[in-house]
Amino acid sequence: MSATTTPTQDTSSRQGGIETRSIDYVPENERHGRVADQGPFWFLGNFQFFTIAIGFVGPSMGLSLGYTALAGVIGILFGTLFMAFHASQGAELGLPQMIQSRAQFGYRGVSLVLIGTLVTFIGFNVVDTVLLSAGLNGIFGWNITAVTIGMAIIAALFAIYGHDCLHTIFKLCFYVSLPLYIILTGAILTGHAGGSAPTIVGFSWVAFIGQIAASASYNITYAPYVSDYSRYLPRNTRPASIIMAVMFGASSSAIWLITLGAWLATRLGASDGLVALHQAGDSVFPGFGSIVSLASVVALIATMGLNAYSCMLTILTGIDSFRPLNPTRSARILTVIAVAAIWTGLSLKCPSDAIGLLFATLTVMLYLLVPWTAVNLVDYFLVRKGRYAITNLFMPGGGIYGMWQSRGLLAYAIGFIVTIPFAVLPDIYTGPIAKMLGGVDIGWLVGLIVSGSVYALLSRSLDLKAEETAIAKSEAELKSMQVAVPTEASAVPVMDDVWK
Template sequence: MTASTTNDRVGAIETRGIEPVPDNERHGHAGQMFWTWFAANISILGLPLGATLVAFRGLNIWQAILVAVVGSFGSFALVGVLSLAGKKGGAPALTLSRAIFGQRGNAGPTLISWLSRVGWETITTTTAAYALLALLGIIFGVDQNTVLTVVCLLVFIACTLLISGLGHATIMWINKWATVGFGILNLIVMGFLVATVDWNKVLDIHAGPASGVIAGIGFIAAGTGIGWANAGADYARYLPRSIPGRKLVVASAFGAGVPLVLLISLGSLLSAGDKTLASASDPVAAINGMLPSWMAIPYLIAAFGGLLMSNHLSTYSAGLTMITLGLRVPRPLAVGVDVVLMFLGGIYFMLIAKDFYGPFSTFLTLLAVPISAWVGVILVDAVRGREYDPVALMDTSRTSRYWYTGGFHLPAVTAWAVAIVVGLLFTKASTSDTDVWFAGPFADSWLGVNGLGWAISMAVGAAVYAVWHRRPRTVPEAPATSGSGSGSTLQEAGR
């Protein structure tokens, strides 16, 4: 397939699906990863994360800032390391995962990843619709009703579909320029929010225990980078192989780290004087209530735009994941199917369900465990220098090099399953103290109480796979291609 048929240029519909990008169609630079992850993290959903650190985890502002720096930069450095597979193999993350789990064994991680994507998209879409409803109420004085709710959902989804449907090149362009615009608006809003901080209360808060800092880092990592770990390769697959891996890791870490540290730190400051934000079911309304009335319009525009930046990335990845699962449609149609599901989810949670954030956040907490288990296995395989066979990746029949045993690569699939079980032993999913969905036998331990079941799952997945599958992949699996090379992911990251 030639560059002219893939149409990977701004404003044109990207026709490439999940098939690997050949070397002669690679373009771009490492800085694109900076703008990609900056765009994904400028939404106001970062503020409640910071509020939780102070209100519920007992940290002071200096500890909260330290947690924000380590958790944000560290987790997105991991995203950067995982995105190197996209540069090496030229395909989306879950498509490359076929080489590790087998053509059939990869279905489990892919399905979980897709469910997680749709879940976060529904949360983002619903939150953005509430922001748009509030904006219309201020400008035109109209009250929320069923028709207006549906219209607001459709407007946000149409914006998402326009960007995600066009594809990679348009997304890269939008990420840079729209992020600058919405980022400036966010800075203005943040400046007014800082003016509401009760500095006496902030400075009077005593430091929390070191264990709280460790748990806080895990909490921030789980709520930020870990959620994007299975999508990094989706945006690096068009990059030339010659780009040093170190630059991708640094660009990813700083692209997400800069906005997240600012938002999380501000959320911590706000919560020091008022714990309302940490427990608010609607963070958009809670933050709006802290601002002077005349600031509501720029704030709600910034909120809507920031949520859109995150949502179009998630939707793009979800479309690729659906194709990897076996949906036999062109990539733009896969995105269309995804936004229909997103719309139905928004209708349910805004017009039918009485509670939205509680149950859905609980569901996504459970999904973090199998996603983390997948990350652990993928990291070990990447460190051992995995090379990808582009023909075998797309061959889902028994003749594929990645068919293994009945379509399953048993070391990877078993490690993933064991890691999920162990991680769930330390996991508790609940919407309140009385409404417990699931609680593992060790959920009341320190690790469980501090929500580190996902971290245990990642460690166990990596350990089991490393012990069982000891033979390093030192010989390239694919025929030599222009610009290809061997060597481990860690070696690449250090170049």
């Protein structure tokens, strides 16, 4: 490694306002994040009308307001627990989540898992776009195609400018949205938001478990990229502080708005979250519905930018797994543009059945991601206990982690396969065991338990002592390396020096 002058954080992590880091390691001199920002960031991530639509799932299956709210609380707390534990990995390792997953699945093996995460990011943006364009068309009569394209451009710009831009936008949206929803919720509690006697008062285990699954999957699907937004925190940040900040932020807003969505569905007969939000808001005072609905639209577009950003990291990780990639600014911009074009095209071809599309998408995401999150967390907290040779994760040969890790891949495959007999995709597929259970979907829970248990069992043969030499060497290299200012020609010159 060549010694160079250590630059300031501003010059090394951003060029012209655009973040230069992507799938590479974030050196400690560039760590400028704060734990205090994590809670509001993830609070806002769920503080828009997409979350309200999650509260429609139970009522659409005949579940009452109270039971929908209870199921939402159970599901959100369960799903957020996994998401929050992943957040602590970003500060400790300074890496995007999928780069760290090379330790469990191998340098190239991780590409198989990347397919599931790629489907998640694009799927979320497709559903977001369908919900937004249909809602804005229903309220203001705006052209669906124009709205779809315009939102994609704005979200893509957020993703291109990257980490700091997203944190800033989310913070601004948080301060604008919070008082609006407080006013609306207060109006609901005092009977000033319209509505009638509940039209849905039933209960069924199928609907109750379905609402739990939809709510759990909502925050579990953040797991593949939550550490992407904590990797700029100082390495000595206490894991407990990150976990609690993310847990409180992501769960509190989701519980709030899922319950609000259940009220809109059972009291207003709502089937479109944005239209219902507008209707309830205008009952408070004329024009308030437009204000609160547009604020929610901006928050959701910001979340689409977040999805696009992590989708870019996922794609670059996949390419780098087979052909060593220099993650320049041009690479990130072109990748984001390509991703935006894909979700825009898909969105324009999607049906307008928002609730059905939403529920099916969340369910598929849950089946794909649960085995991965189980393997990753078991490895990080129980097997390797946060001890990794970071530089080996960038070695084209895989270093001590190899090109393909059979333990992780086998555990993931088994966890996914055992899900199938328990799976329920309404109007598409119901597994034989799910039929025996009356259509109750516990496939995601089975996949979680099985994949984590299989990985823990297979890891008993892992020689962790043999990894200590590589870990010690990696730590010494990371401490000694002086970070050069990234340029268009070379975004990660020092990491290249490390593994060469």
